[in-house]
Amino acid sequence: MTPENIKSEVEASIPGCQLEIVSNPSPSGQHSLRIDPAHAVAIATFLRDAEPLRLDYCSNVTGVDWPGKEISEKVKVKKLVDGVEQEVEEIRKTQTIGHLEVVYHLFSMEKKHGPVILRMRTEDRAERVHLPSLTPVWRSAEFQEREIFDLYGVIFDGHPDLRRILMWDGFEDHPMRRDYVEPDDFEYEPTAHDEVLERARQHRTVMGPL
Amino acid sequence: MSTATEPVRILPQSPANSGSDSGEGQLLEVSMGPQHPSTHGVFRMDVVLDGERVVRLKPVFGYLHRNHEKIAEHETYLGSMPYTDRLDYICSLTNNWAYALAVEKLAGIQVPERAEYIRIITAEMTRFLNHAALIGFLTQDMGASGTPLMYAFRERETILDLFESLTGARMMCNYMRFGGCRVDLPAGWLDQAKKFAATLPRFLEEFERLLATNEILMARTQGVGVLSKEFAVNAGVTGPVLRASGVNYDVRKVDKYGIYDRFAFKVPLGEHGDTYDRYMIRLLEMRESLKILNQALRDIPEGPIVDPKTKIRGFKPKPGEAYGRIEAPKGELGFYLISDGTANPYRYRVRSSCMMNLTVLEDLCIGHNVADVVVILGSIDIVMGEVDR
Numbered sequence: 001m002t003p004e005n006i007k008s009e010v011e012a013s014i015p016g017c018q019l020e021i022v023s024n025p026s027p028s029g030q031h032s033l034r035i036d037p038a039h040a041v042a043i044a045t046f047l048r049d050a051e052p053l054r055l056d057y058c059s060n061v062t063g064v065d066w067p068g069k070e071i072s073e074k075v076k077v078k079k080l081v082d083g084v085e086q087e088v089e090e091i092r093k094t095q096t097i098g099h100l101e102v103v104y105h106l107f108s109m110e111k112k113h114g115p116v117i118l119r120m121r122t123e124d125r126a127e128r129v130h131l132p133s134l135t136p137v138w139r140s141a142e143f144q145e146r147e148i149f150d151l152y153g154v155i156f157d158g159h160p161d162l163r164r165i166l167m168w169d170g171f172e173d174h175p176m177r178r179d180y181v182e183p184d185d186f187e188y189e190p191t192a193h194d195e196v197l198e199r200a201r202q203h204r205t206v207m208g209p210l
Numbered sequence: 211m212s213t214a215t216e217p218v219r220i221l222p223q224s225p226a227n228s229g230s231d232s233g234e235g236q237l238l239e240v241s242m243g244p245q246h247p248s249t250h251g252v253f254r255m256d257v258v259l260d261g262e263r264v265v266r267l268k269p270v271f272g273y274l275h276r277n278h279e280k281i282a283e284h285e286t287y288l289g290s291m292p293y294t295d296r297l298d299y300i301c302s303l304t305n306n307w308a309y310a311l312a313v314e315k316l317a318g319i320q321v322p323e324r325a326e327y328i329r330i331i332t333a334e335m336t337r338f339l340n341h342a343a344l345i346g347f348l349t350q351d352m353g354a355s356g357t358p359l360m361y362a363f364r365e366r367e368t369i370l371d372l373f374e375s376l377t378g379a380r381m382m383c384n385y386m387r388f389g390g391c392r393v394d395l396p397a398g399w400l401d402q403a404k405k406f407a408a409t410l411p412r413f414l415e416e417f418e419r420l421l422a423t424n425e426i427l428m429a430r431t432q433g434v435g436v437l438s439k440e441f442a443v444n445a446g447v448t449g450p451v452l453r454a455s456g457v458n459y460d461v462r463k464v465d466k467y468g469i470y471d472r473f474a475f476k477v478p479l480g481e482h483g484d485t486y487d488r489y490m491i492r493l494l495e496m497r498e499s500l501k502i503l504n505q506a507l508r509d510i511p512e513g514p515i516v517d518p519k520t521k522i523r524g525f526k527p528k529p530g531e532a533y534g535r536i537e538a539p540k541g542e543l544g545f546y547l548i549s550d551g552t553a554n555p556y557r558y559r560v561r562s563s564c565m566m567n568l569t570v571l572e573d574l575c576i577g578h579n580v581a582d583v584v585v586i587l588g589s590i591d592i593v594m595g596e597v598d599r
């Protein structure tokens with residue numbers, strides 16, 4: 001089934017949902033569908049249960065971080081220069097809002113086809129990082145969504161047991177984000193070598209002597 | 211991963227505790243691991259027990275977490291190849307293959323025929339040694355101290371010698387390359403491999419006779435940890451654990467990656483989905499692996515081992531993404547890559563089969579005795595290097 005077919009079929013059976021085909025220029029030809037988080041659970045349940053697809057197996061769930069970028073473009077603007085209207089080139093800079101993306105790779109064990117790829121986006125990377133959990137639909141998403149929560153900081157609403165999974169409970173940041181900076185806590189280093197000692201020294205000047 | 215509490219703790223507020231001073235019906239929280247000898251590495255289970263019976267079990271891992279995916283984002287595509295060896299360190303060659311396959315999909319690289327054959331030979335040998343070692347460890351966990359494990363390790367050692375003469379390393383092989391393999395087979399390797407393959411039927415016969423109808427093995431495994439078909443599919447369980455529950459799904463048959471469509475082999479299926487089926491399925495899969503191995507050793511052609519058009523240095527695939535997966539000995543091993551056109555992957559993701567198979571551990575263990583937890587965990591076959599990444 002092509003992504004176009006799936007899109008039209010899903011849109012026919014779930015009113016109000018929005019799907020967008022994300023094309024993939026690579027030779028793999030694995031195109032994906034971006035779904036809106038509000039209808040995600042309904043779409044997922046439909047894809048799992050509806051007859052021609054029967055995507056009963058959710059293989060891979062993963063996060064991708066897309067930080068905001070500064071895009072500069074050249075724009076031609078009409079301006080009054082010395083009293084004469086002239087066309088002047090200006091560089092306009094715009095800042096895009098970054099987002100976190102969650103990717104689901106679905107297969108069908110019954111019909112032996114796939115992958116069908118779903119993507120969901122958060123609104124930004126700081127506050128509005130909530131997405132609906134698909135663990136109630138596919139149990140296999142349980143640990144993988146926990147991992148995304150742990151490493152990327154996406155909060156999955158409806159997840160039965162959303163805790164850190166790879167990092168320890170007291171850990172605060174999300175290490176897989178692209179702007180992650182290692183914390184300034186030298187105590188976690190197993191052996192004190194040059195760089196660590198230097199960091200410990202800086203730490204002490206900030207915090208005061210031990 | 212949560213920080214460890216005291217190893218054994220009586221739960222004060224559990225409803226079963228109220229109104230009883232004799233200890234009857236008292237719930238006990240036990241921390242199994244992380245240094246428990248049966249946990250196959252650094253793995254912990256938070257178990258709540260009612261007497262001997264498991265009421266709740268939460269797997270806790272992450273002790274070996276080194277953020278493999280983040281390291282790979284700062285590494286070139288080829289630079290990650292040696293790291294994949296360290297995922298499931300028993301089966302480095304299949305890890306190599308899964309990663310190479312994903313990159314080949316991403317960049318559209320063709321693999322020459324001889325290289326495909328070498329990949330299949332090494333992958334099936336890897337599957338053989340993994341299953342043999344697993345059965346050894348499983349029986350070790352049941353108290354068959356040493357003997358079956360040493361039988362398995364005797365054969366494993368011969369396979370590792372073959373790997374060493376081919377790749378230079380016993381376990382950390384780092385052998386596959388995008389579009390082929392690193393070096394060609396050394397002189398006489400095929401004959402050695404054929405000679406070794408000829409001894410395997412005898413080993414399988416012996417190994418099966420040693421264990422299959424053993425009374426203790428049957429008593430400890432039959433009816434223990436039953437995994438139903440529907441639940442296995444929904445929970446994303448793959449590999450021998452899935453097929454022991456009777457689901458006919460083998461990526462070698464479904465995707466026909468490499469040249470698996472040329473080989474005649476069967477996919478063994480279990481009926482009950484219990485621990486005994488999971489044990490038996492490994493024995494049967496070893497027989498099928500041997501069939502594939504014999505066909506590949508017979509048919510391997512001469513020719514180049516790597517696509518001459520692929521660039522090893524300065525390899526930069528065009529922007530895009532790809533998900534490549536293979537049937538690794540423990541289940542579906544997948545790599546998901548996003549390229550932004552530079553020499554480093556923008557996103558590099560390992561879909562670990564061991565970690566997904568752990569999803570069902572709690573459901574399999576609830577209601578069984580605490581001693582069965584060890585056996586059920588052993589039959590799932592995990593390697594912490596791949597779970598924690």
